[in-house]
Amino acid sequence: MSVGKQEALxxxxxxxxxxxxEVRGALxxxxxxxxxxxxxxGNEDPNRVAAMAATALxxxxxxxxxxxxxTLTETSVSGTEGQIFLYAAGNKxxxxxxxxxxxxxxxxHLEARDAARSIANIL
Amino acid sequence: MAVFGNLTEFPLVxxxxxxxxxxxxxxxxxxxxxxxxxxxxxxxxxxxxxxxGNVIRDGMQAKNLLxxxxxxxxxxxxxxxxxxxxxxxxxxxGMTQTLLQRATLDDEWHNFRESLPDPETRFTLATQELVxxxxxxxxxxxxxxxxxxxxxxxxxxxxxLQLEPRMVLVSLYKLRAAGIxxxxxxxxxxxxxxxxxxxxxxxVQPVPTQHKPTLxxxxxxxxxxxxxxx
Amino acid sequence: xxxSKPLKVVISxxxxxxxxxxxxxxxxxxxxxxxxxxxxxxxxATTTVALDFGMLTLDGIxxxxxxTPGQDRFDFMWEILCEGALGLMLLVxxxxxxxxxxxRRILEFITSRIAVPFLLGVTRQDLPRVWEPEDVAExxxxxxxxxxxxxxxxxxxxxxxxxxxxxxxxxxxxxxxENLQGHYDFGGTVIKSxxxx
Numbered sequence: 001m002s003v004g005k006q007e008a009l010x011x012x013x014x015x016x017x018x019x020x021x022e023v024r025g026a027l028x029x030x031x032x033x034x035x036x037x038x039x040x041x042g043n044e045d046p047n048r049v050a051a052m053a054a055t056a057l058x059x060x061x062x063x064x065x066x067x068x069x070x071t072l073t074e075t076s077v078s079g080t081e082g083q084i085f086l087y088a089a090g091n092k093x094x095x096x097x098x099x100x101x102x103x104x105x106x107x108x109h110l111e112a113r114d115a116a117r118s119i120a121n122i123l
Numbered sequence: 124m125a126v127f128g129n130l131t132e133f134p135l136v137x138x139x140x141x142x143x144x145x146x147x148x149x150x151x152x153x154x155x156x157x158x159x160x161x162x163x164x165x166x167x168x169x170x171x172x173x174x175x176g177n178v179i180r181d182g183m184q185a186k187n188l189l190x191x192x193x194x195x196x197x198x199x200x201x202x203x204x205x206x207x208x209x210x211x212x213x214x215x216x217g218m219t220q221t222l223l224q225r226a227t228l229d230d231e232w233h234n235f236r237e238s239l240p241d242p243e244t245r246f247t248l249a250t251q252e253l254v255x256x257x258x259x260x261x262x263x264x265x266x267x268x269x270x271x272x273x274x275x276x277x278x279x280x281x282x283x284l285q286l287e288p289r290m291v292l293v294s295l296y297k298l299r300a301a302g303i304x305x306x307x308x309x310x311x312x313x314x315x316x317x318x319x320x321x322x323x324x325x326x327v328q329p330v331p332t333q334h335k336p337t338l339x340x341x342x343x344x345x346x347x348x349x350x351x352x353x
Numbered sequence: 354x355x356x357s358k359p360l361k362v363v364i365s366x367x368x369x370x371x372x373x374x375x376x377x378x379x380x381x382x383x384x385x386x387x388x389x390x391x392x393x394x395x396x397x398a399t400t401t402v403a404l405d406f407g408m409l410t411l412d413g414i415x416x417x418x419x420x421t422p423g424q425d426r427f428d429f430m431w432e433i434l435c436e437g438a439l440g441l442m443l444l445v446x447x448x449x450x451x452x453x454x455x456x457r458r459i460l461e462f463i464t465s466r467i468a469v470p471f472l473l474g475v476t477r478q479d480l481p482r483v484w485e486p487e488d489v490a491e492x493x494x495x496x497x498x499x500x501x502x503x504x505x506x507x508x509x510x511x512x513x514x515x516x517x518x519x520x521x522x523x524x525x526x527x528x529x530x531e532n533l534q535g536h537y538d539f540g541g542t543v544i545k546s547x548x549x550x
Contacts, residue, residue: 055430245466
């Protein structure tokens with residue numbers, strides 16, 4: 001990946017975190033599960049997160065196909081301590097956004113869908 | 124067809140371990156500065172050695188060469204079976220023991236890294252008979268043996284023994300290469316799979332009677348039928 | 354006992370071992386793939402990221418066939434899928450000894466933690482320069498009967514391998530399948546039973 005691309009992805013993640021300060025971490029992965037840019041706050045392994053994101057999105061696509069849901073745009077995982085949103089960024093990337101459990105979901109979607117679109121353009 | 128590969132893929136000690144019950148000639152090409160090498164081996168014993176076509180008869184020289192090769196990770200190998208009377212027979216060197224002699228942890232880590240087991244893989248005892256071990260490996264073995272008896276992974280072992288996980292993983296790798304330990308097969312460990320798979324809540328199993336075929340035998344019957352008609 | 358409750362067989366192994374092909378050659382239904390474009394050079398254009406799903410019906414009993422992704426970074430899927438499986442078929446390409454250490458790590462990671470009967474399939478036996486199953490067995494420290502040669506593109510060969518896997522299951526415990534039936538749901542979590550809607 002070119003330096004310019006990498007930088008553009010990092011900037012997209014940074015602006016997302018500025019727009020929603022509650023976001024605990026964000027990452028961009030390729031659809032085959034390799035990390036492309038990350039802004040994770042904890043000591044999570046980006047390689048693992050990227051692989052899981054690709055798996056979840058890949059499976060989500062098939063579920064959507066099977067149940068006539070059309071093209072997959074996002075899928076999410078909710079836990080008592082946090083929520084993880086996974087957005088399709090075009091057909092090459094996945095955007096992962098980690099938030100606390102009680103976050104304003106509408107706001108997250110608004111900003112993250114926007115970010116996913118610009119990431120799709122970069123890729 | 125022969126056993127073949129490259130030392131970038133398998134450390135030499137593993138190639139030897141894999142061939143420990145075989146009798147034949149292991150040939151290397153383009154290994155370090157050596158154009159060609161031939162190991163005449165039987166039951167993991169080095170019986171004869173040819174370096175660039177010349178026979179080596181000095182045991183010390185042969186051992187030094189083995190130690191040198193332990194750190195080379197590039198070179199093609201190919202093994203061909205041969206009857207024992209076709210082999211040169213003027214050396215008697217235990218290859219595995221020689222190759223497992225101590226190097227620095229960094230060197231070993233670097234050397235074996237691609238072949239090391241997952242730190243979560245559990246190991247247990249494989250044999251009662253101890254082969255010769257170097258001092259460090261032996262002292263590790265004495266500490267680890269009681270824990271390995273019931274099956275334990277690298278991470279837990281490192282914690283219990285207060286040792287560096289990297290050192291534990293390399294030691295496990297070497298003990299395994301020497302045939303002293305083996306990975307646990309959970310399947311064999313679980314004496315009653317019924318309890319393991321559906322322990323809670325208890326499920327009452329209908330007891331199949333003699334004349335009713337088991338599910339697996341029905342599956343097998345159906346598979347064999349497809350096999351016949353396809 | 355509900356006769357139609359499904360059982361599952363998991364097909365795992367490194368990239369390029371023939372997992373997807375194996376599932377395709379056995380499945381009666383079009384295989385559900387989760388293939389994505391590979392962004393690394395892995396010797397082929399696409400790679401499985403979640404699972405392959407196929408189905409085979411034997412004597413009225415549905416057998417779900419799950420193929421796993423091959424790369425290490427997807428190791429969480431191996432465990433998820435193997436839990437509660439009737440058997441595990443681990444495939445390695447016999448002409449690619451460079452993949453053996455990785456395949457051995459996968460096999461040992463799974464089988465030292467999860468009780469699942471398994472068979473090692475050495476694929477591409479139709480090629481001239483290929484490791485024979487008995488030699489591969491030595492590297493994996495397995496009994497010769499746990500290793501079989503396969504040509505994954507041939508459905509007869511894949512069927513024979515499945516027969517051998519089930520023979521191993523039967524030898525281990527003739528009632529193994531009875532004990533498993535209905536105790537997994539899609540995705541492999543062990544649950545009490547699968548409710549029919």
